[in-house]
Amino acid sequence: DIVMAQSPDFLAVSLGDRATINCKSSQTLLYSATKKNYLSWYQHKPGQPPKLLFYWASIRESGVPDRFSGSGSGTDFTLTISSLQAEDVAVYYCQQYYSTPRTFGQGTKVEIK
Amino acid sequence: EVQMVESGGGLVQPGGSLRLSCAASGFSFSNYAMSWVRLAPGKGLEWVSAISGPGGNTYYRDSVKGRFTISRDNSEDTLYLQLNNLRAEDTAVYYCAKDLYKYYYDSTIDYWGQGTLVTVSS
Numbered sequence: 001d002i003v004m005a006q007s008p009d010f011l012a013v014s015l016g017d018r019a020t021i022n023c024k025s026s027q028t029l030l031y032s033a034t035k036k037n038y039l040s041w042y043q044h045k046p047g048q049p050p051k052l053l054f055y056w057a058s059i060r061e062s063g064v065p066d067r068f069s070g071s072g073s074g075t076d077f078t079l080t081i082s083s084l085q086a087e088d089v090a091v092y093y094c095q096q097y098y099s100t101p102r103t104f105g106q107g108t109k110v111e112i113k
Numbered sequence: 114e115v116q117m118v119e120s121g122g123g124l125v126q127p128g129g130s131l132r133l134s135c136a137a138s139g140f141s142f143s144n145y146a147m148s149w150v151r152l153a154p155g156k157g158l159e160w161v162s163a164i165s166g167p168g169g170n171t172y173y174r175d176s177v178k179g180r181f182t183i184s185r186d187n188s189e190d191t192l193y194l195q196l197n198n199l200r201a202e203d204t205a206v207y208y209c210a211k212d213l214y215k216y217y218y219d220s221t222i223d224y225w226g227q228g229t230l231v232t233v234s235s
Contacts, residue, residue, distance in 0.1 A: 040221045042158075049208060049225035050158065061223065093158055097221040101174040102148075102160040 006105035023094035038098035122229030135209030146212035151205035
């Protein structure tokens with residue numbers, strides 16, 4: 001199975017500041033035939049279902065604010081929130097869909113400092 | 114509006130069985146692969162199983178192979194997960210989830226239901 005490792009596990013950021021979450025996979029998620037990275041990001045707030053933020057590593061899902069950005073390729077990926085808002089408090093997960101089973105990172109909890 | 118509503122969770126003894134259902138609406142159900150993902154207490158998200166839009170192809174994580182069966186009724190826009198020989202480590206909220214595309218490969222989850230709690234305990 002592909003192991004997904006996120007860092008940090010916990011992140012406290014002041015309102016308006018930048019939050020950066022890293023995700024590293026144990027093998028490449030870049031498929032040579034399609035030239036796409038099989039990586040998605042989800043936001044999970046308490047009491048709500050998870051919400052898709054990005055797929056193909058950097059394609060923003062409709063309705064996701066542009067303060068969120070997804071980047072990276074191969075084995076190293078980043079989710080950035082350029083200016084943290086109160087409503088961004090959540091656990092964020094990366095997930096690979098390059099191979100079965102699909103696997104998630106352990107999650108990064110983002111809170112307000 | 115895309116919506117999935119899960120049902121069928123509950124308390125069951127080790128070795129017991131449950132059948133989860135997921136009623137979908139707001140999209141053309143047969144045109145999308147569907148998945149089940151679980152969230153155990155104090156742990157992270159774990160993908161469990163998936164099925165292609167037409168229903169001919171199914172996929173499982175190793176720890177549930179031979180115990181869980183995913184299926185769908187495209188005439189009723191409903192997804193199922195049959196859980197047999199349940200273990201304490203299967204305790205989790207089970208989410209029904211819609212994929213971006215019709216087939217499992219080259220696809221990921223874009224919408225999730227609210228989830229249903231399965232508790233395996235004596």
